Amino acid sequence: MTDRFAISPFGGKGMARAQFLVNEQVRRARKALNEHATEAQSPSDHAVDKWQLLRAVTEARLVLGLSDRTIVVLEALASFTTERQLDPADDLVVFPSNAELSLRARGMAPATLRRHLAALVKAGLILRRDSANGKRYARRSEEGHIEEAFGFDLAPLVMRASEIETHAAEARRLARAIRALRSEITIHLRDIAAIVEAAAEEGRGRSFAPYAERLAALSGRLGRNTDWETLKARRDALLALRNDVEKAYLEGLSEADLEAREAGHVVNENINMSANGTQNERHIHNSNPESQLETYQEKVEAGPMPPDLETKSAVESDHDTASGQRGGRRKPEAEGSGQKPPVGFETVASACPQMRDYAPDGLSDWRDLMKAAETVRSMLGVSPDAWAEARAEMGDINAAITIAAMLERAEVIRSPGGYLRRLTERANSGTFSVKPMLNALISARQKAVLEKN
Known part of the structure; x- marks a missing residue:
């Protein structure tokens, strides 16, 4: 019987040129394998693991033009072969019924199944071997061996194993x-x-x-x-x-x-950066939202004052005593709790962008920020007394910065007025600074941007 037997589709459909070419390529490849078979190299040496091959098909699906559903149908067809190793020299025709093929294809509908089978034929991975009446079956000998089978031939898939693996490696x-x-x-x-x-x-x-x-x-x-x-x-x-x-x-x-600076200065900067990083982490993971902005103030109270600041404080204390000032030591003042802002205006505007919504004439300098803060503090429900105390202890600019930071976290601050009073008390004791609050907002915004990417 000719090697080109049963290559036309059942039902009067025309045969594509590509299908004839694929069939001819399979015929020639099988002939070459059988001619070169020796004791040292048999046709089985060219066998491939069907599951590894299907994995490679999945990895190379974009190059092969296959969808995930089409690969499911191909896996279902491969499951009807009895051996795991597929030899291109063997007869690789499978002949499942539509019902059984649908079950192994995760219950795929018949119409969908036909569409994906056509896609596999078009991709040159399988061939149709249709019987005279279009049914799929095998004719067996008296000993039970398959003499002739009609269904789907997987030989093209196995013949292209090397090509498919190359595409899969490139995809990886x-x-x-x-x-x-x-x-x-x-x-x-x-x-x-x-x-x-x-x-x-x-x-x-x-x-x-x-x-x-x-x-x-x-x-x-x-x-x-x-x-x-x-x-x-x-x-x-x-x-x-x-x-x-x-x-x-x-x-x-x-x-x-x-230029290279003193080692001690570099070490001090690194220590400060590490401490800031630790506080940032504590801020982000604080389970109490209302206290998140306050968390940064804790580092001022957490331990002894660095040696250089202790020396500076001692000198100032001696100077105060020598000048005849009453009351002993001056009230401590944390960085950013006085009249002079500890950060640039651009940093505040970047960390607190919502303030622009409350600046009718634009937000371009400290004066605009303080005007907007008057509006925002009223909107947040901060009483005039609490606002006046905050301005007296923190300074006008730092109080405005505090209101701007509170606006960014308004949805989690239960009592803005009480919250501002607590910060004012910290300013009074010298343990409050707006700079960590702004760093917290900037870090949170940067983290959100990175998570989106």
Whole structure:
């Protein structure tokens, strides 16, 4: 019987040229395998593990043009072969009934099943071997061996095993590259945001505003299926922005800043940064929302004063005594609790963007912030007495900054008036500073941006 037997579809449908070509390729490949079979190399040496092959098909599905549902049907067909190792030299025709095939395809509807079978034929992974009446069955000999089978031939799938594995390896390589690219994008976003924030804290926020806008434009959410080209374009844009930001930041430093400094100063800065990081973590995970902004004040009360500050306080105390001042030591004053703001205006505007909604003429300086704070404190329900006490203890600017920070957390502060009074008491004892509050808001916003990506 000819090797090209039963290659036309049942039901009067035309046969595509591609189907004839696939059949001819299978015929020639089988012939070559049988001709070159020797004792040292039999046709079984070319057998492949069907489940490993199906895994490779799944990994290479985009190149092969297959959907996940189509692969489910292919797995169902492969499950009808009795051996795990599929030899291309063997007869690989399977002949399941529609009902059984539907069961093994997770209960797929007949119409859907036919559509995915057609997709497998079109992809060149299976061949139809239709009988005279279109039914699928096998004709057996008296000994029970299959002499002739009509159904779906899996030989094309096995013949293309090497090609499919190559596509799968390339898909795995691309997936690894995309994961690395996503990680690189996240790190660039984090580093650039940290540099812009540092510049704002140093009072250079206005000159870095264009960089902050570019960063915001490049911080959009990336979908799970974003392609390589889109990710690479985002990475390249972030690299260009990072170069510009780093160059601008270094240009703002003096030669003395860039030279090696005393080891003790560097160590002290690192210790302070570590302490701030610990407090940031405590702030984010504090289970009591109303106390989150206060958590940062605890580091002032947590332990003894650093040696350099103790020396400074002793000198000031001696000076006060020598000047004949009454009352002994002066009331302690934490950083940022006096009239002079501890941070730049741009930092406050960046950490508390909602204040712009309450500044009809725009929010461009401290005067605008204090005007907006008057409106916001009334809206929050802070009494005039509590507001007056806060201004007296903290100073007008720092009290306005405190109101701005409270506005950002208004939904979790149960009693804004009582909350402000507690902060005022801290200011009175010298253990209050607005700077940690702003750092908490900035860190939370940066974390939210990174989680989106």
